[in-house]
Amino acid sequence: MQAKAVGLTQGLPVSDPNSLQDVTINVNQPRGRDILVAVLATAVNPIDTKQRQGQSPVTTPRILGFDAVAKVLAVGEAVTTIMTDDVVYYAGAVDRPGSDAQYQLVDERLVACAPKTWSPAQSAGLPLTTLTAWEALFEKLPFTAAADANLGQSVLIINGAGGVGSMAIQLAKWAGLQVITTTGKPETTEWVKRLGADIVLDYHQDLGSQLAAAGLQAVDHAILLHSTDQYLPLVTPLVRPLGTIVAVVTNQHPLPMALLKPKSLNFAWEFMFTKANYQLPSMATQGSILAQVAQLADAGVIVPTTKRTLAGINAANLRTAHTIVETGQMLGKIVLTAPFDA
Amino acid sequence: MQAKAVGLTQGLPVSDPNSLQDVTINVNQPRGRDILVAVLATAVNPIDTKQRQGQSPVTTPRILGFDAVAKVLAVGEAVTTIMTDDVVYYAGAVDRPGSDAQYQLVDERLVACAPKTWSPAQSAGLPLTTLTAWEALFEKLPFTAAADANLGQSVLIINGAGGVGSMAIQLAKWAGLQVITTTGKPETTEWVKRLGADIVLDYHQDLGSQLAAAGLQAVDHAILLHSTDQYLPLVTPLVRPLGTIVAVVTNQHPLPMALLKPKSLNFAWEFMFTKANYQLPSMATQGSILAQVAQLADAGVIVPTTKRTLAGINAANLRTAHTIVETGQMLGKIVLTAPFDA
Known part of the structure; x- marks a missing residue:
């Protein structure tokens, strides 16, 4: 299926309009332990800006974005912990297309159901x-x-x-x-x-x-x-x-x-992506950590750290978010929320 | 009481006869958790040579030597785990006079009874x-x-x-x-x-x-x-x-x-002397480790690593041992055994 997304084809300063561009990508149906989701909100982390800056030129746009809250559309044949229509949250993996996209494939072991009482914008600030x-x-x-x-x-x-x-x-x-x-x-x-x-x-x-x-x-x-x-x-x-x-x-x-x-x-x-990058058996601990944290969130033990939300996931908003994160002075988290209005 | 010992007053190359000298020192009666021992054998480790090389000039000779096997002559009033006439082994502490001496004071928490079936020369190679x-x-x-x-x-x-x-x-x-x-x-x-x-x-x-x-x-x-x-x-x-x-x-x-x-x-x-240097509560683990190792030695699970023994603890033999250890090519351990024939 086709999806709207924000991608990049080379490492450029965020002030350059081509540093992050509105694109259309293809997303496959999920296989194995993958789930297919529709992204509701995505947060920007320092690793997004570093990966963007260091991107070598590519012909197919690379899709960044790690943190996300998303609704599950379909699951692979080996998935056991997640069901269609679940609203999940995750930080994903650096070696796969990211959450700056309308639809995305994610490994179920990295995923848990999002806090029930929090908005997508609030929960999207959590995973990474x-x-x-x-x-x-x-x-x-x-x-x-x-x-x-x-x-x-x-x-x-x-x-x-x-x-x-x-x-x-x-x-x-x-x-x-x-x-x-x-x-x-x-x-x-x-x-x-x-x-x-x-x-x-x-x-x-x-x-x-x-x-x-x-x-x-x-x-x-x-x-x-x-x-x-x-x-x-x-x-x-x-x-x-x-x-x-x-x-x-x-x-x-x-x-x-x-x-x-x-x-x-x-x-x-501590490098959060080690478990997924090396496909360690312990990568499933990330789903279980997020499940425990969702309980803490719903119990009011922890409060949201999302401090700013931009409505609409598109290249212009994402460039704004990257610009703010690059200052290194951001208090808490900045989040972009659906719809995709590229 | 007075004791024969090998001491140094400044950092000199081991080829210099003054680098390690036969001296006489005073050793107090044990107080608190200290035990007073008569040294039977002492091993030389790389830290002995490094501490010797780096010694700044002092008037009272410094006594090096960490590894030792020794017989207990008297114990302080707070000692609970060691008795007079026990034959013990230990690595001691860097901030106290060492085992290159006829008599020495050691904290009981760093000490355990030596393997019963091993010679002092064999056991002295173990602690550090x-x-x-x-x-x-x-x-x-x-x-x-x-x-x-x-x-x-x-x-x-x-x-x-x-x-x-x-x-x-x-x-x-x-x-x-x-x-x-x-x-x-x-x-x-x-x-x-x-x-x-x-x-x-x-x-x-x-x-x-x-x-x-x-x-x-x-x-x-x-x-x-x-x-x-x-x-x-x-x-x-x-x-x-x-x-x-x-x-x-x-x-x-x-x-x-x-x-x-x-x-x-x-x-x-891993720096073995951290626990004793900072007087950490965990310093007692060193006595307990040595007690477990003595059991492994007596059970034949581990074998001695002492590869060379020099008879007589004196400045000449200690300079020989330091010379060998300084090559960095020593296989296993080198040990000096009593008597003190300074």
């Missing part, structure tokens, strides 16, 4: 950031994924106001952790406090002395959601011996890892 | 390497410390013939792992095979193609016991997604950590 935050906290760090299961333990989240940070704070609070985070201005400080942060440090000032002033010598573990190059040396002195520093942003230069050795610290990469 | 190998396998890597508990899983050990490698191979085999290791010449290959290595790669040749020739695409996890700078980029392509690379040798240059990101790999430092 939530999976990253959840895997960082409960797979890369040794915290337990259950309500109040980690009382007495602490986590430092660098850049708490962004997409991943906004979910990491909420999940960490749900799990009973003491949450220390960093912000740079009053409105982001207010936002992270609303999400549950216990201690907010100003990233313009020395982190260690602010932590000490708040009565803490060190934190158990840390999650870096901004420049790994800049923050690894700053955070290493703040983490307790045997602790782990999780990073999500690729370093630009080799890293001074010897700093971590006296305390036998660990360094862990 | 065994603790490093055990913590790497069963604390830094997610393997289970029990007989055959990890069947179907694999570990790559870079430099299997050295001190830590010789213990890591044996402990990994005991735990049911498939062990892949690297060597550079026939006698080290023979040695690691005797210890239980399943697949031995020649480190002069490409590791990936040798692994493939042995029928393996990748390993679950890896332990680097030689140049982290050199081996991190070589080993990264060989480790399965979500795996962990443990390193014990301080890097000389910043490391290209971005290589590890696509597979969401983890990097972990």
Whole structure:
């Protein structure tokens, strides 16, 4: 079948109208464990802008878009967990056509039913950031994924106001952790406090002395959601011996890892697409994480992080969203909602 | 009380007779959780030579020596696990006078009774390497410390013939792992095979193609016991997604950590002295690890790695041992045995 979509054929600055173009694509019927969906809303993440910028020239337009809420139109013969007419949400995979399209094929293992009480625009802000935050906290760090299961333990989240940070704070609070985070201005400080942060440090000032002033010598573990190059040396002195520093942003230069050795610290990469890219058996954990998060959303334990919605999925709106995300200053998430009015 | 010892007052090349000198020191009676021991044998590790080389000038001689087997002469009032006349073994701590001495004070939490069926020279080769190998396998890597508990899983050990490698191979085999290791010449290959290595790669040749020739695409996890700078980029392509690379040798240059990101790999430092240096509650795990290892030794599950013994603990013999260890080519361990004939 044919579908409207927003695609690109080369890496261009977002100010160029050709950087993202309205196109028409073909979408096959689902086979195996794939489901065919109609996209209702899609969020833009930093990985969208990076993949767009780095796209080498292609003849068939590439369709980006990872986060989505969508209605299931048909399922492959091996699908067991999802049914037609379900409204699902997912972050998808980087090696397949994305959610900046009217219709899309997705592997059922990456998918769960969306929160029942949230709008598509609200739920579309969740998958990629939530999976990253959840895997960082409960797979890369040794915290337990259950309500109040980690009382007495602490986590430092660098850049708490962004997409991943906004979910990491909420999940960490749900799990009973003491949450220390960093912000740079009053409105982001207010936002992270609303999400549950216990201690907010100003990233313009020395982190260690602010932590000490708040009565803490060190934190158990840390999650870096901004420049790994800049923050690894700053955070290493703040983490307790045997602790782990999780990073999500690729370093630009080799890293001074010897700093971590006296305390036998660990360094862990959290890259949400690893499980799908390598077709690991554990890729089904992403569907199950999203199912748990939908329950937390419907129970009111977590609140939406979508901060801005653009009505209409088309190249012009998507270029606007990419422009905003590229500033790196976005609070929470930006979402585009159907219809496709290309 | 007074004790004979081998000390140093500044960092000198081992060829200099003043690099390690026969001295007399004072040793106090034990208080708190300390025990007072008479040293029967002491092994030399790479950290001895590095600490000697880097010693800044001091007036009171510093006593090195970590690994030891010793007889307990007296215990502090808070000691609960060790009794007078026990023969114990331990790796001690870097911030206290060491085991290159007739008498020494050690914290009971770092100590266990030595294997009953092994000589002091055999047991003295165990503690530091065994603790490093055990913590790497069963604390830094997610393997289970029990007989055959990890069947179907694999570990790559870079430099299997050295001190830590010789213990890591044996402990990994005991735990049911498939062990892949690297060597550079026939006698080290023979040695690691005797210890239980399943697949031995020649480190002069490409590791990936040798692994493939042995029928393996990748390993679950890896332990680097030689140049982290050199081996991190070589080993990264060989480790399965979500795996962990443990390193014990301080890097000389910043490391290209971005290589590890696509597979969401983890990097972990194993530095045996962290627990004692920071007086962590977990320092008592070192005594308990050594107690378990003594049982494995007495049961014949592991064999001694001591490959050379020098009779007499004195400056001349210790300089000889440091000279050999500094080559980095030592197979297994070198040990000095009492009496102190300074």
